Amino acid sequence: GQQVMQxxxxxxxxxxxxxxxxxxxxxxLSNIQWYKQRPGGHPVFxxxxxxxxxxxxxxxxxFQFGEAKKNSSLHITATQTTDVGxxxxxxxxxxxxxxxxxxxxxxxxxx
Amino acid sequence: NAGVTQTPKFRILKIGQSMTLQCxxxxxxxxxxxxxxxxxxGLKLIYYSVGAGITDKGEVPNGYNVSRSTTExxxxxxxxxxxxxxxxxxxxxxxxxxxxxxxxxxGTRLTVL
Numbered sequence: 001g002q003q004v005m006q007x008x009x010x011x012x013x014x015x016x017x018x019x020x021x022x023x024x025x026x027x028x029l030s031n032i033q034w035y036k037q038r039p040g041g042h043p044v045f046x047x048x049x050x051x052x053x054x055x056x057x058x059x060x061x062x063f064q065f066g067e068a069k070k071n072s073s074l075h076i077t078a079t080q081t082t083d084v085g086x087x088x089x090x091x092x093x094x095x096x097x098x099x100x101x102x103x104x105x106x107x108x109x110x111x
Numbered sequence: 112n113a114g115v116t117q118t119p120k121f122r123i124l125k126i127g128q129s130m131t132l133q134c135x136x137x138x139x140x141x142x143x144x145x146x147x148x149x150x151x152x153g154l155k156l157i158y159y160s161v162g163a164g165i166t167d168k169g170e171v172p173n174g175y176n177v178s179r180s181t182t183e184x185x186x187x188x189x190x191x192x193x194x195x196x197x198x199x200x201x202x203x204x205x206x207x208x209x210x211x212x213x214x215x216x217x218g219t220r221l222t223v224l
Contacts, residue, residue, distance in 0.1 A: 030210070031210060033210075033212070033213075035213075041217075042201055042215040042216065042217055042218050043154070043201070043203075043213075043215050044215070045212045045213065045214070048212065088153065088154070090213075092209075092210040097161075097208075097209050098156060098159065098169070098209050099209055099210060099213070101153050101154045101156075102153065103152065103153040104153050106151075
């Protein structure tokens with residue numbers, strides 16, 4: 001069945017350092033979504049990627065969809081303390097009616 | 112719009128008690144979901160609904176029941192609470208399909224002692 005791996009599970013960085021989380025699928029994806037969950041909060045939608053090789057930017061966040069549509073990455077440039085939280089990928093493959101969620105990458109930022 | 116609302120925010124249950132977690136959305140979304148999130152873990156789908164009167168099981172449905180009598184409401188029923196059901200429960204909704212953006216409620220933090 002559909003498998004999704006999100007790495008790393010945890011990441012601690014100094015404020016100002018860059019951060020990247022990866023989401024890898026065992027099958028070709030139709031699309032992938034990224035969500036952020038602040039500590040004690042609920043997941044909030046960040047972006048959706050649909051096209052092979054797609055790159056989207058939101059301020060310091062850069063999202064990429066792999067050419068083979070089997071992987072995606074979220075890169076944060078010059079992290080800030082406001083970036084603290086857990087970043088989840090959620091993906092759709094084929095005719096699957098439900099999103100498959102990654103386990104998330106928890107980011108801690110030391111000021 | 113209030114978005115997705117959940118009540119209560121917190122609850123402590125004794126083993127064997129029952130309760131209903133309430134969820135409502137005012138965005139006229141067709142799809143609604145219940146997830147549970149254990150400490151430091153990801154989201155696990157309990158049940159979902161594609162419209163009023165239609166529900167289906169997710170990954171971890173045992174010990175829970177749902178109903179969807181209206182588009183707006185999607186309550187989750189816990190029967191015979193067990194310590195393994197201690198978790199944070201999130202309700203979510205999406206417009207037309209399960210791969211549309213999902214909007215989450217603030218969550219209910221449940222402890223079973």
